Amino acid sequence: MSTGPTPLPAAGRRRPPRDEVRRALLDAAARTFARQGIDGASLDDVAAAAGFTKGAVYSNFGSKEGLVAALVDDRVSAYLDLGLAAVDDPAATLPERARALGDRLTAASDEQHDWHLLFLQLWQRAVRTGPADDSFVRRHGELRAAVAEAVANHAEQAGTELPLPAASVATLLLALSNGLAIERMTDPAAVPDDLMGRVLALLVGGGTTGTTGGTTGGTGPDQR
Incomplete structure (x- = not known):
């Protein structure tokens, strides 16, 4: 279930702009997919590398294929x-x-x-x-x-x-x-x-x- 782009370490911090979240997720996806493989890496892996929950990926890209x-x-x-x-x-x-x-x-x-x-x-x-x-x-x-x-x-x-x-x-x-x-x-x-x-x-x-x-x-x- 999508929980929204809430950064994991950011308790009490204002939610970052959507463009900033997308940029961080795309950069994290590039690193994670390159090193672990597109099929081998999970959305949890990408989200964690960006410092967000998996819900941030779903809310911005809809699915793994959408992210790719x-x-x-x-x-x-x-x-x-x-x-x-x-x-x-x-x-x-x-x-x-x-x-x-x-x-x-x-x-x-x-x-x-x-x-x-x-x-x-x-x-x-x-x-x-x-x-x-x-x-x-x-x-x-x-x-x-x-x-x-x-x-x-x-x-x-x-x-x-x-x-x-x-x-x-x-x-x-x-x-x-x-x-x-x-x-x-x-x-x-x-x-x-x-x-x-x-x-x-x-x-x-x-x-x-x-x-x-x-x-x-x-x-x-x-x-x-």
Whole structure:
């Protein structure tokens, strides 16, 4: 039975705002699901990690699947916002924006280790259940479409023709981000801090790059 979002250690304290409760529960869910597994962790585990009763989870998300769906929405939105913020310099060339994006996403993979563990679990669940649970697939597709739109807009602003359709660039960007994050978790030395940025710069036509410096080659990329 729902008892409302009453913090366990907060006897006599004013009830926190609903947005604050949701934020705490989402952050706790990300940590708990990443470490214990979505199926292995209970709502009691999530609530305790956030400092609330299980009733707070039910009153805010309705069920465990509702919490998982909200968590997916939250993290995907955060990922998109982070990427857009990294490329908000209108004076930068497209390769420079791509490099800044890659560097920021690499840093985020270190900062958000739990999210990548959770992403792998969500991917496995979606592949195993198929149409029965398409919320993750749907949200991931929306992210890819949003990234493709952003790529096309930035290319237009920079006056640069992409070497591939924007949708293909978006797919490659997400695949690189996810794949390199996994490799970096396994062996950090195998994925230098600037690797993704350099690859993305090359992908959008940045010419050659050094191992640590910026893009080089003053004559511009070869056009096919």
